[in-house]
Amino acid sequence: MVKKxxxxxxxxxxxxxxxxxxxxxxxxxxxxxRDAGYDTIMSIAVAPTSELSESSGMSAASATKAQIAxxxxxxxxFITGTELVERRKxxxxxxxxxxxxxxxxxxxxxxxxxxxxxGEFGSGKSxxxxxxxxxxxxxxxxxxxxxxxxxxxxxxxxxxxxITQMCETRGLNPKKILSRIMVxxxxxxxxxxxxxxxxxxxxxxxxxxxxxxxVDSLMSLFRSxxxxxxxxxxxxxxxxRHLHSLQxxxxxxxxxxxxxxxxxxxxxVFFGNPTKAIGGHILGHASQFRIYLRKxxxxxxxxxxxxxxxxxEGEIIFNITEKxxxxx
Ligand code: GTP
Ligand code: MG
Numbered sequence: 001m002v003k004k005x006x007x008x009x010x011x012x013x014x015x016x017x018x019x020x021x022x023x024x025x026x027x028x029x030x031x032x033x034r035d036a037g038y039d040t041i042m043s044i045a046v047a048p049t050s051e052l053s054e055s056s057g058m059s060a061a062s063a064t065k066a067q068i069a070x071x072x073x074x075x076x077x078f079i080t081g082t083e084l085v086e087r088r089k090x091x092x093x094x095x096x097x098x099x100x101x102x103x104x105x106x107x108x109x110x111x112x113x114x115x116x117x118x119g120e121f122g123s124g125k126s127x128x129x130x131x132x133x134x135x136x137x138x139x140x141x142x143x144x145x146x147x148x149x150x151x152x153x154x155x156x157x158x159x160x161x162x163i164t165q166m167c168e169t170r171g172l173n174p175k176k177i178l179s180r181i182m183v184x185x186x187x188x189x190x191x192x193x194x195x196x197x198x199x200x201x202x203x204x205x206x207x208x209x210x211x212x213x214x215v216d217s218l219m220s221l222f223r224s225x226x227x228x229x230x231x232x233x234x235x236x237x238x239x240x241r242h243l244h245s246l247q248x249x250x251x252x253x254x255x256x257x258x259x260x261x262x263x264x265x266x267x268x269v270f271f272g273n274p275t276k277a278i279g280g281h282i283l284g285h286a287s288q289f290r291i292y293l294r295k296x297x298x299x300x301x302x303x304x305x306x307x308x309x310x311x312x313e314g315e316i317i318f319n320i321t322e323k324x325x326x327x328x
Pocket of ligand 1: 119121123124126127128157165320321
């Protein structure tokens with residue numbers, strides 16, 4: 001008896017199904033889907049149907065059919081509270097370089113989460129990025145993960161000289177540290193998204209043990225490419241996909257994501273903070289830790305935790321020195 005392709009689970013008893021196993025997905029459609037970042041059954045099951053058909057050339061009806069099969073084939077992601085406790089036990093933290101700052105974040109930057117720093121120019125977002133590219137490599141006893149870094153640089157502000165300076169003042173070997181930071185300059189938002197889609201390859205093919213992905217800055221390319229009013233919806237849709245790929249990497253490889261973000265002034269606010277992060281609700285919901293950075297008195301910096309799933313809001317003061325992020 002010929003098996004109908006709809007029964008995708010029957011073909012693979014181990015549950016490992018490829019996207020080609022979905023009805024209506026031939027090798028060419030599969031290639032197109034992969035190019036658009038839909039490389040797993042899960043990603044297809046949860047994608048907006050319109051986006052699936054658009055990126056693959058499938059009709060809306062075929063896309064829906066493939067999607068229903070994908071949903072039937074997979075465990076939809078319900079896990080028990082007990083399993084969740086187990087998964088959360090594997091979360092690790094890396095230091096920011098300042099004890100107060102770590103305290104604000106409940107012990108440092110977390111794996112399996114997206115941490116976003118926003119603030120005006122010179123507030124320290126990129127300095128923190130470069131600092132984390134160092135601390136992630138430290139041995140666990142020194143507050144690190146002893147793992148490598150992927151640094152996506154969209155503004156050409158990554159400075160190896162600054163890394164070297166931070167290392168030397170901290171008694172670390174700059175050559176060794178720099179050799180474990182993989183920097184990719186992104187030239188367009190599509191390029192930026194593609195780089196994240198290549199993370200699996202970097203990890204699986206090149207055997208890199210990535211503990212942290214940095215995107216500095218998340219929005220600059222999106223912002224300049226989608227400047228017109230009419231393009232906002234498209235921008236947000238792409239941003240949403242980008243953030244989902246990042247979160248997927250964080251969960252799959254138990255790694256941390258650090259994003260920097262710009263601000264815009266919010267004329268509606270008369271009291272309190274007149275600036276707000278760009279990126280809208282999509283970004284607001286995607287980042288588990290949002291840190292607002294601003295310049296304080298005498299060169300000091302203030303970090304405020306704005307949105308966190310379980311930590312109280314709070315504010316601390318830190319310093320930017322030769323050592324990088326430092327105690328106030
Ligand atoms: P934009 O990317 O422009 O939005 O800003 P940003 O928030 O990324 O700023 P960044 O992290 O690059 O901070 C720049 C600031 O860090 C400078 O204005 C300096 O105050 C400080 N800084 C940078 N390098 C050094 C250094 O070597 N020593 C000291 N003491 N401070 C530094
Ligand atoms: Mg910067």
